[in-house]
Amino acid sequence: MERMSRFSAVPSGDDTRSSPEDASGPVALARLLQQSAGGDESAFAELYDLTSARVFGLVRRVVRDPAQSEEVAQEVFIDIWRHCTRFDADKGSALAWMLTIAHRKSVDRVRSAEASRGRDETYGHANIDVSHDSTSESVVQRLDAERVHEALSTLTEAQRGALELAYLGGYTHTEVATMLGVPLGTAKTRIRDGLIRLRETLGVTT
Amino acid sequence: MTDEIHELSGAYAVDALDDVERARFERHLTDCSTCRDEVESLSVAAVELSSGLEMAPPASLRASVLSGITSVRQLPPLTEPAGRTGTATDTLGARDCDIVDSPAPTDRPTDAASSPVVPAAPLAGPTDDHAAETGGTVSSISEGSRRSRARQGTRSPWRGLIAAGAAAVLAIGTFTIVRSLTGEKAPQSASQQVLEAPDATKTVHSFANGGSATIVRSASLGKAVLVGTDLPSPGAGKTYQLWLQSKDSAFTSAGIVPGAGNQVVVLGGDAATAAGAGITIEPTGGSKQPTTEPLALFPFSA
The missing domain is CATH 1.10.1740.10 (RNA polymerase sigma factor, region 2, helix turn helix motif)
Structure with missing residues (x-):
């Protein structure tokens, strides 16, 4: 649009x-x-x-x-x-x-x-169904901003997934790591590398 | 260490750090211009993730916003980073009273000594809950958030726990300032409310091989918070789990600690009626009842 x-x-x-x-x-x-x-x-x-x-x-x-x-x-x-x-x-x-x-x-x-x-949900915390949360309405599908869409497509699937959980899901990187079943360091790196790539593709300057 | 903390810039830019990590990283930002620049550029990139989500808000929102602002005083511009009473040195000095790095101040004199420049009164009028920021002191920020609940005479000795990070970041860039300001005043930060509650009491447990777990409980709020500092890894496939103990010693799960290291977790359940709290190591995902001997029990005073 x-x-x-x-x-x-x-x-x-x-x-x-x-x-x-x-x-x-x-x-x-x-x-x-x-x-x-x-x-x-x-x-x-x-x-x-x-x-x-x-x-x-x-x-x-x-x-x-x-x-x-x-x-x-x-x-x-x-x-x-x-x-x-x-x-x-x-x-x-x-x-x-x-x-x-x-x-x-x-x-x-x-x-x-x-x-x-209540903490009932906590039991299942480690098993939150990631696909239920974001894949079905992945940010990529909803983006009509072509430029951002293109930029996002340069990210790896793993980077995009971690970024979506963190930014759109509002989860901490520790939670993202648990949900994706990867070490914290990996989640951290995916988020950062994904953002860096996004920044570079979009030509963000500050 | 520096390399490791530098890695947090991305998670910080998407607000994916918990309270303790955030505070720690914001302290790092005061010293690291590389990270400041990176955070700013990554923040701008991050907001692009919100494109395509446009949704018209309910019409009522416009009316409430526009009538709301008429009763909200705007902050003075931040013309100089160091503000009026706080100098850059003062701001950095505030780091010392953050018990994340220096766990568990035990009494008020310690707290007072670590922030000698804190004025006794809020820096501005009582209606400005952001009066603190140009002063850049830990306690004045807490003052603001306490004020929103009730003016109370007693000061909580660990009130700086989370606010310290917010205060320390005052001298830096726009985006990070925004983060620290909007974070610290949020009435919804349950952990901060407990930590700053006038009736908060705490019990510290130090682990033999380093790290500590502190339970801060406010009977009036009916909540307790775990402040874990350098918690050792619970081991592969295991997690720390928190419990509330009733008067007849029955345990009810109060939630899982999402990891090791520094953690701030609000315990689920009613901490007003509970007789104490406990922490155990459980299989990942948690247990219905403790399956191991508690690492520590934290009795609540009646």
Whole structure:
């Protein structure tokens, strides 16, 4: 979908499809964030309108539960408001910054929910059915962002699997290792190498 | 060691470190510009994994966000890394009071001595639960998160356990700052709530061949947390399992420790009514009842 390329979290650099000057492009988002940092609530409303589907989609994928997802997404936007004075456009795009917040909050929520839930599930922890969790709706299948899709296809199956469990599943690398039945060091390396390859293929610069 | 910790950049960038590892890595980041740069670029790459997931949120979200922000004060900009009262040295000094590396401070003087620059009062008004960050001190961050539950007179001596890592990272890049800030204030960090609870009590067990297991329990929260430090490997095909013990000595599983090394695990079950906790080594996947002698028992005070 066309909107996607403009929503690219990657600094536009060599991505000619994306026009950073667009009303919803990276420059516009950064500007809205900076205006919000000055207390401009209407700029923040505009920012919300341009990014809420992206933020909510990520939160929902990690948290899963619709009601909790809404709560988390609300916390995310409030936090973005609170912290937008700290946004530094030199360190990455506004959208990447916002999604970083969204991801962290989502992960914190699922981990704490797990910790406070009854421990019955713990018995089966080592046997969580990985295919049930993510293969059926693998990120690759759902990606319509062609560029990212292509980048992901350069990862090995093993790297992609580990990254999906960690990033979209919200599991710790220790859990990822257990779920995949590999040593912790292997899981760690797959996640890192996968990200490095993704970074290089996407031409991320910060 | 450095090589090994450097390897955590990827897991950190996708938020796949547990509380203890995260804190430790964030301390490492204060010293390692290579890792800082790597984390930032990997974080940007990681968010690409969320493309294609777009989903319109319920309309009610917009209204609650936009009305919500009207009552939220924005933080001052971070113009200089070291902020007002905290200097880079102070921030680094905060590392010393992280009991992950120096296990189990036993009393308040130890804690106070390790963070001498901590102001007695929050740095800003009582409504700003992020007042701490420009000050960059451990206790002020805890102050914020404690405030959200209740203002209490007593300070928990190990409150810096997790917050220390968050505080130590203040001077570094945008993404890592975001992580530490959003992490530390999360009301949902159950382990941190227990560790900082005014009525928290702890029992430490040191293993003969290194490492220790500390159980911190808050009767008021009805929860207990295991803080494992350098836990030795439980052996192939085995796992550490936690238990709550009732007054008649019956054991109920309180969950599995996901690995060795440094671990923070909230025990499942009601730690308010339990008489104590225990830790055993069990076959991977856990057992319904302990199958080995407990490595340690942690009686709770009544």
